[in-house]
Amino acid sequence: MTPVLILAGAAASPTCDAGEVAASVTKRLGAGAVMMVDAFELASATWSHRIKDAVACTTVQLRSGQTIRTNEVGAVLNRVRSLPPMGFARSSERERAYAETELQALFVSFLQGFAGKVTNGVDGHGPLGLWSSTRWAMLAHRCGIRTLESCVTTGARRLTNLASRSTSTVVVVGARAFGAASPEERDRCVELGRLAGCDTIGIDFDASSERELIAVDPFPPLRGEVADAVAMLLCDRASATTALVAS
Numbered sequence: 001m002t003p004v005l006i007l008a009g010a011a012a013s014p015t016c017d018a019g020e021v022a023a024s025v026t027k028r029l030g031a032g033a034v035m036m037v038d039a040f041e042l043a044s045a046t047w048s049h050r051i052k053d054a055v056a057c058t059t060v061q062l063r064s065g066q067t068i069r070t071n072e073v074g075a076v077l078n079r080v081r082s083l084p085p086m087g088f089a090r091s092s093e094r095e096r097a098y099a100e101t102e103l104q105a106l107f108v109s110f111l112q113g114f115a116g117k118v119t120n121g122v123d124g125h126g127p128l129g130l131w132s133s134t135r136w137a138m139l140a141h142r143c144g145i146r147t148l149e150s151c152v153t154t155g156a157r158r159l160t161n162l163a164s165r166s167t168s169t170v171v172v173v174g175a176r177a178f179g180a181a182s183p184e185e186r187d188r189c190v191e192l193g194r195l196a197g198c199d200t201i202g203i204d205f206d207a208s209s210e211r212e213l214i215a216v217d218p219f220p221p222l223r224g225e226v227a228d229a230v231a232m233l234l235c236d237r238a239s240a241t242t243a244l245v246a247s
Contacts, residue, residue, distance in 0.1 A: 003029055003074045003238040006036040009081070009219075017222050018079050024231030029238070035066065042107075043083040049106060056113035070113040074238030077119045077230065079219055081127055083107050117237060119199040119230065120218055129198045129218025136196075136216045143191040147213040148206065166207040171220045173200050173229040181211060192216075200230060 004025050008018040022034045046061040060068040083106075085099035104126060111122045120128055137147045170179045170186070172193040180186035185205075193201050202220025206212045222230055 001072050001074060001242070002035050002068070003033045003242070004035070004077070004234045005068065005073045005075070006034060006077045007042065007080045008036055008038045009079050017227070018077065020224075020227035021077060021222050021230050021234070024228050025234055028231060028235045033238075035068070037062065037066075037068070039080045039083055040086070042080070043086040043103065047106065047110075049109065051109070056109045058110045058113050060110075070110065073114060073117060074241040075117050075119070075234040076111070076114050077234055078111060078121070078127060080107070081130065081219070117241060119233060119237075121197070127218060129196055129201060129216070137213075139192055139195050140213050140216075142195060143188045145188050145192065145213050146210065167204045167214065168207045168211075169220075170203045170205065171200070171226050172198070172203065173226060174233050176229055178226055178229070181205075185211065199233065 004022075006018050006022055018036065022036050025034045041062055041064070042060065044063060048059040048061075050057050056070070058068075058070045062068070082100070083103040085096055085103055088096045088099045091099070108122045108124070108126060111118055111127075114121075122128060140147050168179065168181065170177050170189045172178075172189050174193075175190055177186040177189045180189060189203050192203065193199065196218075198218050200218070200220060200222070202215075202217040203213065204215035204217075206214055220226070
């Protein structure tokens with residue numbers, strides 16, 4: 001059984017800091033407790049995907065010789081937004097678009113097959129949290145968080161509107177929040193993560209006294225104490241899964 005599986009972004013992407021999480025998990029569970037795979041490795045692997053009784057079961061044979069089986073993994077950290085359509089560089093734009101759509105559908109079903117083991121799972125389209133600014137603003141208002149609606153951004157688009165602003169970031173990991181300006185802000189940020197169904201999110205506020213929300217990122221940097229907190233969350237889930245299998 002693989003205790004913890006980390007699906008990392010491409011090596012040059014901001015999500016490569018998943019390595020800190022892997023190191024922290026290894027300290028807790030020992031050598032061999034973590035398998036880390038990036039998006040390109042997944043996209044170039046051989047897949048066997050079956051759905052039985054409405055439950056997806058997937059086996060992914062990596063070129064390295066390693067194998068991922070969804071029913072043999074204790075906990076998953078997903079840092080992959082989508083899989084690149086490998087092998088379609090010379091195809092037409094229409095063929096590449098079709099390949100991307102099919103890969104995304106496969107990736108979503110793959111993650112759904114892990115059920116509640118995934119930290120930041122998926123909805124019907126992709127990883128949780130890759131939503132419109134309107135949806136994030138609506139959720140924020142329900143938590144009592146003020147927003148600059150014209151500036152709320154998400155995911156890879158977030159840096160566009162942050163360049164000229166002084167910001168303060170809160171990172172939520174489960175029931176914990178790092179970097180909050182007050183206990184009230186901490187509670188509101190944790191509630192935002194809960195409503196969104198996201199175990200980890202980065203929340204950028206205008207650094208002024210107004211503390212208005214300007215960006216949300218479901219793939220926040222995972223470094224230092226944040227990486228340790230994510231590792232602890234993964235280890236707890238892996239332990240719970242192991243105990244369930246043993247019983």
